[in-house]
Amino acid sequence: MSKMSKTAAVSLILQFNVVFLVLLLSHASSQFRGAREQAILIKLKEYWENPASISHWILSSNSTNHCGWPEVTCIDNSVTELKLPNKSINGIIPALICQLQNLASIDLNYNNIMSEFPKTLYNCSKLEYLDLSQNYFVGTIPDDIDTLGRLRYLDLTSNNFSGEVPSAIGSLQELTTLRLVANQFNGSLPHEIGNLSKLEILDLAxxxxxxxxxxxxxFKNLTKLKRLWMSATNLIGEIPDFIADMTALELLDLSRNKLTGEIPYALFLLKNLKGIHLFDNKLSGEIPQVIRASNLTAIDLSQNNLTGRIPSDVGKLEKLSSLVLYFNQLSDEIPESIGRISTLADVRLFGNRFSGTLPQDLGRYSMLEKFEVCSNRLTGTLPKHLCNGGKLLGVVAFDNNLAGELPASLGNCNSLLTVDVRRNGLTGRIPSGLWTSLNLSMLMISDNMFTGELPRKVSDNLSRLEISNNRFSGEIPVEVKLWRNLTVFSASNNFFNGTIPRELTALPSLSTLLLDQNQLHGSLPSDIISWKSLRTLNLSKNQLSGQIPEAIGFLPSLDQLDLSGNQLSGHIPSQLGLLRCPDFNLSSNHLTGSIPKEFENGAYSNSFLNNPGLCASTANVKLHICGSQRNSLLSYPQDLIWISSIAVFVLCLLVSFLVAKFCWKKNGGLGRWEITEYQTVNFKENDIVVGLKDQKNKIGAGGSGEVYRVDKSGHGDFVAVKWIRNKKNPERELEKEFQAEVKTLSRIKHLNIVKLICCMSREDSKLLVYEYMENGSLYQWLNKHRTSGIILDWPKRFGIAVGAAQGLCYMHHGCSPPIIHRDVKSSNILLDSEFNAKIADFGLAKMLIKQGKPATVSSVAGSFGYFAPEYLRTWRIDEKIDVYSFGVVLLELTTGRKPNHGDEHRSLAEWAQHYYEGGNSILDAFDEDVKEACHLNQMCNVFKLGLYCTRTLPSLRPSMRTVVQILLKNGPPPDYQSKNAEKEYGMAHLSSCNHIVHSV
Known part of the structure; x- marks a missing residue:
């Protein structure tokens, strides 16, 4: 071998050895780094108190073992991603997490982390992806957040961040996604976001x-932005034309703001736009005539003040699947071209002023699913081809001027869930196949001119049959016993004859039976006792005879009974006195004898008219006194007793007033008070004390004290003052506990918790001064509804539910230690001038010293009907007793029932669980006065959430955090999902009228 060859060989060997040595060192370095990072992960687990969800994180001699854990992603044996959503992680994010030197992605969504924004992450120099959503972060986003300069994805959704969104956000130049949804920001909209040239998704809703x-x-500079979600961000003014400069937009949601003006043409010039959502604003003007957005798949301009007509060019939108324009002031005819769009599946035009005929091609060329045109001025017939595609879920066309017969094709439409064509001028017979349509649950055709007889067979799913005010005839078939799921049978004012079949009593779920104003005869069925769920029974204005069955008195849920205008005879059974039935009418019959004593009061003064043989033992009803002439003056002694009683009462009041006035002067008024301020106080002691002297200022009273409305300035600047009077020698420990509790509550600052301004105390009394809530309590509004007919509409009720839930959520998850209210009820949910809800009355509140550890109390405190069952048994308290009570409030809001009155034997919560588990229709449980077509889907979801919150086992109830998330998403809770529930694009929209076309 030559010398040159030997040299080359030696050089090759040396190179090989160097490469081998480098690889060896690299491997050793990788092994060392892996072992070190595995140890860091174990320390993280210990720092977070060893959550069971990551119990498989176990230290191993294998330095790559951690890279196989499902929550960990590695490159070259080094951790680059931590995916820890919903792992029950508590505490804060420690600095040691950034010792994972290559960490680029952190996902801590849906945990229990309570802290300010974790600046410890600033040391994660390679961090690009950060998801801290659905936790309990508080405070402001730091002004130096741009230290995280490599961030591409930032999600802080559903926390308690407040204050301003810092301008430094605009310096995160690599951001492609920014999500700040559902926080408590109260500053200005961050204009600096417009500097984020790479941004594709911006969610500020x-x-x-x-x-x-x-x-x-x-924002016009955001030329790469594909999704802009700014629902409920307090936007005002008009939608600017420069929105056309945001050329990449695919989805725009500016709903639930206060926008005004017209819809700009620019919106329809965005060629990539797939959806527009502008509902619940105050936009006015017409829909633009020029439509060029050929890629547009969805238009939602509902709940505005739009006028004019739908442009005829709408038929050029060849990819349009959803046209949603409900609750506007649109008029004129609906363009025929709509019916020729082959992709059209969703047509919701209700609540406008449309006139003329419906496009007859609707459904002919597309697979129509939703068809809702109710509450317009439409004429002509329903389109014949609505169900050609076989996917139609509902025909909702009530409150129009439609004529002709129902399309015969509806008789072959097994996808149908609902047909609601009430209050039109429709005629003819019902298509035979419609009665037995496979999935039909609601057939509502009242107030038309339909003819024919009832069928012997109907759909097994039919729960609601409303055919009143038509021209149906014949007998009620005995096969009615097979209609097992029927809950509402409304057939008033028809031409039915024959008897009421005994088989009708075989319907166990029946809650409403209206057969009045027909030609029925014979006696009432004797098996009425089986109607355990019946709430309304109206058989008036028929030709019924015989006696009233005693069994009616044992119907546990009956609250409306009308048997007037018949030929009933005999005595009124005393058992009817057992009914708690405010709506009760037996007038215009042939009844004799004395009425049950329970009805001898003014509330039933018109319930027995035109029954010459009836009498009463008092003059409180319009009947003659039993055993006397009708004009007898024997009522005079009773009047004298009443006058004497009133005189004695007035005298007692006068004496009480003089004694109170003497004591007031003797004690020098209310004495001197020591004031502890928790907010800025701009009034003097005497401003408050003087207001307590006038009993006209008293607005409430409870177990813990009286509440006064006091004008602190004399110019209509009110505060609420709770006056708590102590015993002369209060126990020292109780006094210390009270002071500590007030001090803790005084530090709570949340939009949905009533502010405590100050505490004024002296030896025998304390005055707690709160912000004044102009609209009183939720209880007062629900009670007004029950007594005077003043209605708190559903949108306000839903807003109140959301606000109260957010307040409780903050108490449970945003305070350390957590605060348990212990007395959540409708009277402790107060409403400001805009009906925003705030939690009040913390007289029973308890702080849990260690989260997750239930405490015990020495006695049960709270309000009946709202008690969680385990609280009554064990006196143990944790967050789940508040969740239960809040669930009762949700059931109050949806059903209109009182918390301790579900039926004769159950509380509202117990009744609701039993009602739902029995397979009854949720729709029939709702408060009739707020049950509007466009709200039923949302009401269903809230009712189901109430069931979820009031489960017997505390472990099965959600946390208040989950409750808030379900309400904001406006969908059904887990385990209560409708089989047809919509899955929207994840931005918390459920359609306003989904109940019409979805199973409940």
């Missing part, structure tokens, strides 16, 4: 405390 702002002009 559900931050209604932002200062009123116009659409930020800087």
């Amino acid at each position: 559900w931050n209604s405390e932002f200062k009123p702002s116009k659409f930020p002009s800087s």
